[in-house]
Amino acid sequence: MIFSNWQVIGLIAAALTTFGFIPQIITMLKHKRALDVSPITLFQFLIGTFLWALYGFHLNDPIIYIANLITLVTVVIAIILYFRFR
Amino acid sequence: MIFSNWQVIGLIAAALTTFGFIPQIITMLKHKRALDVSPITLFQFLIGTFLWALYGFHLNDPIIYIANLITLVTVVIAIILYFRFR
Numbered sequence: 198m199i200f201s202n203w204q205v206i207g208l209i210a211a212a213l214t215t216f217g218f219i220p221q222i223i224t225m226l227k228h229k230r231a232l233d234v235s236p237i238t239l240f241q242f243l244i245g246t247f248l249w250a251l252y253g254f255h256l257n258d259p260i261i262y263i264a265n266l267i268t269l270v271t272v273v274i275a276i277i278l279y280f281r282f283r
Numbered sequence: 284m285i286f287s288n289w290q291v292i293g294l295i296a297a298a299l300t301t302f303g304f305i306p307q308i309i310t311m312l313k314h315k316r317a318l319d320v321s322p323i324t325l326f327q328f329l330i331g332t333f334l335w336a337l338y339g340f341h342l343n344d345p346i347i348y349i350a351n352l353i354t355l356v357t358v359v360i361a362i363i364l365y366f367r368f369r
Contacts, residue, residue, distance in 0.1 A: 214328060225319060
């Protein structure tokens with residue numbers, strides 16, 4: 198599979214935002230604390246990525262639903278850690 | 284303009300994630316502190332939304348580039364506040 202330069206830009210963009218909460222998870226695990234992390238931001242992404250995934254299923258577009266389901270899982274983990282450590 | 288139910292779901296999803304960092308900005312402004320906020324998460328979204336916006340311009344898709352430019356502005360503000368308050 199050969200990607201054009203623009204597709205590579207799209208893929209890098211998707212990877213960066215899809216896995217955007219991984220560093221926040223690592224920071225909470227390292228600090229064992231979640232001061233000043235906004236739970237509302239986490240819940241907005243929880244509901245937002247859930248609805249994006251639904252919309253992706255509706256459009257039958259695996260790129261939309263797989264990317265958003267991955268982010269959804271990371272956001273669920275971030276929310277669990279937030280309430281564990283805040 | 285009449286939207287279908289599925290389009291409404293897509294619009295709500297887009298609004299929640301596009302404005303996802305607004306609560307984080309408010310939390311940092313209120314606390315005047317940014318402990319345990321991950322700057323790497325912020326930089327991933329900075330570069331990610333910038334590349335998404337470029338990709339949207341390439342596709343000539345205003346929904347992609349406008350949504351990502353809005354998020355980009357909020358992430359720039361969040362990064363400035365992070366380095367001001369950390």
